[in-house]
Amino acid sequence: MSSSPTGRAGSCSGWGTTAAEWHEGSTIEPASSSPPGGHGYLTYVGAxxxxxxxxxTAYLDRTKHWTTAFEAKRRALKR
Known part of the structure; x- marks a missing residue:
């Protein structure tokens, strides 16, 4: 069991929805602000x-933030 973006524990269906499917090898992309009904998907409002x-794009923005921070630290350690 994992924690959903809204802080509620849940299964995969508790996560926000994007068209990205890791098993298909697709890329990370923005989430839908209006996911399909009937499947229990949540939005990322409040993330x-x-x-x-x-x-x-909350999680894309945060991923960029931490990637940039990681790369800066990695470069500093190489000096």
Missing amino acids: HGKTGAAAE
């Missing part, structure tokens, strides 16, 4: 304090 259209 990292973002709402509206900004919530759709």
